Amino acid sequence: MATYEMTFSCPGGIAAGAPICSFHATSRPVRIKEMRIINGSATATKCGLAPGAAVGTVVPLAGGQLVPNPRNPLGAASTMRVDTTWTSAPAAPVPPVQYSRNEDIGGSVGVGVSWPFPEPEEIPIGYIQTLFNTAGGANGALDITVVYDE
Numbered sequence: 779m780a781t782y783e784m785t786f787s788c789p790g791g792i793a794a795g796a797p798i799c800s801f802h803a804t805s806r807p808v809r810i811k812e813m814r815i816i817n818g819s820a821t822a823t824k825c826g827l828a829p830g831a832a833v834g835t836v837v838p839l840a841g842g843q844l845v846p847n848p849r850n851p852l853g854a855a856s857t858m859r860v861d862t863t864w865t866s867a868p869a870a871p872v873p874p875v876q877y878s879r880n881e882d883i884g885g886s887v888g889v890g891v892s893w894p895f896p897e898p899e900e901i902p903i904g905y906i907q908t909l910f911n912t913a914g915g916a917n918g919a920l921d922i923t924v925v926y927d928e
Contacts, residue, residue, distance in 0.1 A: 779927045780853040781811075784846035786860060790819050790919040792911045797868045798825065799922065800908040801901060802843075802859040806928040809898035810907070814923040815883060815890050821918030822885035826877035827899070828908045831868055846924075858928060861906070868908040880912055883920075890921075898926070 788798050801808065815825055844860040871877060878899065881891045901907050911917040 781849050781925065781927045782846045782856045782858070783849055783923065783925045784844065784860065785921060785923040786844055786862075787818065788862065788920045788922060790821055791916045794911055794913055794915055795870045796911055797864070797870075798909045798911055798917065798920065800861040800868055800906040801924065801926075802861055802906045803857070803901040803903050803928070804859055805857045805903060807903055808858045808901040808926050808928045810901070810924060810926045811895055811898050812925040813893045813895075815881075815893075815909075816921040817883050817885070817887060817889045817918050818921050819918035820885050820887060821916070822883065822913070823911065823917035823920070824880065824882045824913035825891075825917075825920070826880035826910050826912035827893070828868070828871045828877055828910055829875060831906055831908070832904060856928065858901075858926065860924070868906065870910050877910070877912065883918075885918065
């Protein structure tokens with residue numbers, strides 16, 4: 779199993795309850811081992827990681843997918859995609875479904891949260907996990923790092 783790491787930026791102004799990004803297992807299962815979310819603005823926000831949904835219900839927009847690189851430059855290319863725009867976006871969980879992680883992030887640049895997963899968050903082939911803005915208003919700009927294997 780190869781390990782991958784990727785850091786990317788998401789803009790601020792995403793509406794409350796809307797998706798920030800989704801992690802999409804295309805042809806190999808994905809195991810998220812750690813995620814770091816750092817505030818890049820002075821706007822407090824709150825992020826929640828939602829359980830998996832079938833990709834068939836979510837349509838990423840072409841050009842809105844990021845492709846991570848392996849830590850080992852000789853390693854296999856990643857098959858996971860990070861979706862940042864959609865023609866049909868993921869829907870926020872409706873109770874009784876809950877977020878697996880949900881944290882407030884203070885309104886200062888550089889403040890953030892690190893989520894280590896002692897038991898990795900598993901995403902089966904053809905499924906996604908989505909990070910949502912769970913704050914009451916628009917979020918601030920975020921820098922997100924994800925470490926995973928597949």
